[in-house]
Amino acid sequence: MIESEQPPSTEVVIIGGGIAGVTTAYYLAEAGIPVVLCEKGRIAGEQSSRNWGWIRKHGRDPRELPGAVLALRLWGEIATRASDIGFHIGGVTYLAETDTELARLEAWLEHAKLHQLDSRMLSSEEADKLLGQSGRRFKGAATTPSDARAEPARAVPTLARMAAQSGAILLEQCAVRTLERSAGRVNAVITEKGRITCQSVVLAGGAWCSMMMRHLGLDLPQLAVKASVQRTTPAPLVTESAIHAKNASIRRRADGGYTVARSGASTFHITPAAFRYFRAFLPTLTDPTKDQARQLKYRIGQPFIDELLTSVHWKPDQITPFEQARILEPKPDHRLLDQVLSDAKRLHPGLQQVRSAERWAGMIEATPDELPVLGPVDGLPGLLIATGFSGHGFGFGPAAGHAMAALAQGQEPLFDLNDFRLSRFSS
Numbered sequence: 202m203i204e205s206e207q208p209p210s211t212e213v214v215i216i217g218g219g220i221a222g223v224t225t226a227y228y229l230a231e232a233g234i235p236v237v238l239c240e241k242g243r244i245a246g247e248q249s250s251r252n253w254g255w256i257r258k259h260g261r262d263p264r265e266l267p268g269a270v271l272a273l274r275l276w277g278e279i280a281t282r283a284s285d286i287g288f289h290i291g292g293v294t295y296l297a298e299t300d301t302e303l304a305r306l307e308a309w310l311e312h313a314k315l316h317q318l319d320s321r322m323l324s325s326e327e328a329d330k331l332l333g334q335s336g337r338r339f340k341g342a343a344t345t346p347s348d349a350r351a352e353p354a355r356a357v358p359t360l361a362r363m364a365a366q367s368g369a370i371l372l373e374q375c376a377v378r379t380l381e382r383s384a385g386r387v388n389a390v391i392t393e394k395g396r397i398t399c400q401s402v403v404l405a406g407g408a409w410c411s412m413m414m415r416h417l418g419l420d421l422p423q424l425a426v427k428a429s430v431q432r433t434t435p436a437p438l439v440t441e442s443a444i445h446a447k448n449a450s451i452r453r454r455a456d457g458g459y460t461v462a463r464s465g466a467s468t469f470h471i472t473p474a475a476f477r478y479f480r481a482f483l484p485t486l487t488d489p490t491k492d493q494a495r496q497l498k499y500r501i502g503q504p505f506i507d508e509l510l511t512s513v514h515w516k517p518d519q520i521t522p523f524e525q526a527r528i529l530e531p532k533p534d535h536r537l538l539d540q541v542l543s544d545a546k547r548l549h550p551g552l553q554q555v556r557s558a559e560r561w562a563g564m565i566e567a568t569p570d571e572l573p574v575l576g577p578v579d580g581l582p583g584l585l586i587a588t589g590f591s592g593h594g595f596g597f598g599p600a601a602g603h604a605m606a607a608l609a610q611g612q613e614p615l616f617d618l619n620d621f622r623l624s625r626f627s628s
C-alpha cells in the first residue's frame with residue numbers, strides 16, 4: 202500500500218497511477234527529481250491491472266516500433282529488480298485462418314524487417330504443430346519470439362513500490378481537480394486534499410484525460426470502449442507464446458491458467474463525446490482492415506445521459522467527477538466471454554478442460570488514429586500528456602514513462618515523439 206502525506210510543493214506532479222504515470226514517477230525518482238503522483242482511486246485500479254499482459258512489438262503500427270523496442274528493453278531491466286511481476290519472454294504469435302489474414306500478416310512483416318525484429322512467418326504445418334492441430338487447420342502464422350508478457354495486477358503496484366523506495370511520493374484516493382497557471386504556465390495542481398506547487402505536470406489519466414483537457418479549455422479527441430476478459434482455471438502448458446486468433450486470444454499466466462479474450466470485441470456506449478469527435482474517428486470506424494472497428498458493438502443508454510449531465514466547469518473547491526467515480530468498474534459481457542471460451546478450447550486440444558475462473562472488464566481509451574499522445578501540450582507550457590494508448594499501452598508503458606521523465610527534465614527522449622504530438626489532431 203502506498204501512503205504519504207501530500208506535500209505543499211514538488212518538482213513534477215503526475216496525474217494518474219496507471220502504467221504511464223507510475224513509470225514516469227519511477228524514472229524521475231531514479232533520477233533524483235522530486236515527484237508526487239496523485240491517483241484518484243488506487244494504483245493500477247483501471248486499465249493497467251485489467252489488461253491481457255501482452256508486451257508486444259508484433260502487429261504494431263510501424264510508428265510505434267522504436268518505442269515498443271525500447272519498452273521491451275526497459276521491461277527486461279525492471280524485471281531484473283522485480284522478480285514477482287511475471288515477466289517472461291515467450292513470444293507472440295498471430296494465427297491466420299484465411300488467405301486475407303495471412304496476406305495481412307505477411308505485409309506487416311515488411312515493417313518488422315525494417316526495424317530488424319526477429320519476427321517471421323510460420324508455415325501452415327508449423328502453425329498447426331504449435332497448436333497441437335493437424336490437417337492445415339491454420340493457413341499459417343506470424344511470430345515474434347522476443348515479445349513478452351507480465352502480470353498486470355502485480356507489475357504496476359510493484360513498480361509503484363519501487364518508485365516510492367527511490368523517493369517518489371504516491372498518493373491514492375487523491376484526485377487532481379484542476380491546474381493553476383502563473384504567467385501563462387502551469388505552476389500548481391489543486392487536489393481534493395489541497396494545493397501542490399510544481400514546475401510541471403504530467404497528465405497520465407487514461408480514459409479521463411479528455412475530460413480534464415476540456416476542463417482546462419483544451420481539446421483531446423478520445424473515446425472509451427469497454428473490453429471484457431477472463432482468466433481460466435489452471436491448465437496444461439500448451440505453448441509459451443501468447444496466441445492471437447480471430448475469435449480467441451490466449452496468454453499463459455503465472456498462476457498456471459490462461460487469460461482469454463477476443464481482440465477488438467468491445468462495446469461502445471454512444472455518448473455526446475461520440476458526436477463531438479465523430480468526424481475525427483470516422484476513417485478508423487469505417488476502415489475494413491481494422492478488427493476493432495468491425496467488431497464494435499454499439500449501445501445507447503444511461504452513459505449518454507450521465508455524460509450529458511456532467512459539466513466540465515467545476516471550481517477547485519467542488520467535488521469533481523474524478524472523485525465521484527474513483528474506479529471504473531464496467532460489467533463484463535458474459536455472453537461474449539462464454540463464446541470466446543469455447544473458441545479458445547478449440548485452439549488446442551490441451552485446453553479442452555479449462556473453465557472460467559474470473560471475469561472482468563476495463564474501459565480502453567482510444568484516439569482517432571489509435572496512436573498514443575505523448576509530449577508537451579501546445580498552449581499550456583509546463584503540461585505534458587501521456588495517454589491514448591488505444592488498447593496497447595501496457596507493453597508500451599515504460600517507454601512512455603521514460604520519455605515523460607526525460608521531457609520533464611528538459612532532456613531528449615530516447616525515441617522520436619513527433620508522430621505522437623497532440624497537435625496532429627488540429628493540424
Ligand SMILES: Cc1cc2nc3c(=O)[nH]c(=O)nc-3n(C[C@H](O)[C@H](O)[C@H](O)COP(=O)(O)OP(=O)(O)OC[C@H]3O[C@@H](n4cnc5c(N)ncnc54)[C@H](O)[C@@H]3O)c2cc1C
Nearest residue numbers: 217219221241249252253255377406407563593594595596
Ligand atoms: C481488457 C484490456 C486488455 C488490454 N490488453 C493489453 C495488452 O495485452 N497489452 C497492452 O500493451 N495493453 C493492453 N491494454 C491497454 C492497456 O491496459 C492500457 O493502454 C494502459 O494500461 C493504459 O495505461 P495508463 O496509465 O495510460 O491508464 P490507466 O491504467 O487507465 O490509468 C490512469 C489512471 O489515472 C487515474 N486518474 C484519472 N484522472 C485522474 C485525476 N483527475 N486525478 C487522479 N487520478 C486520475 C485513474 O483513476 C487511473 O487509475 C488492454 C486494456 C484493456 C482494458
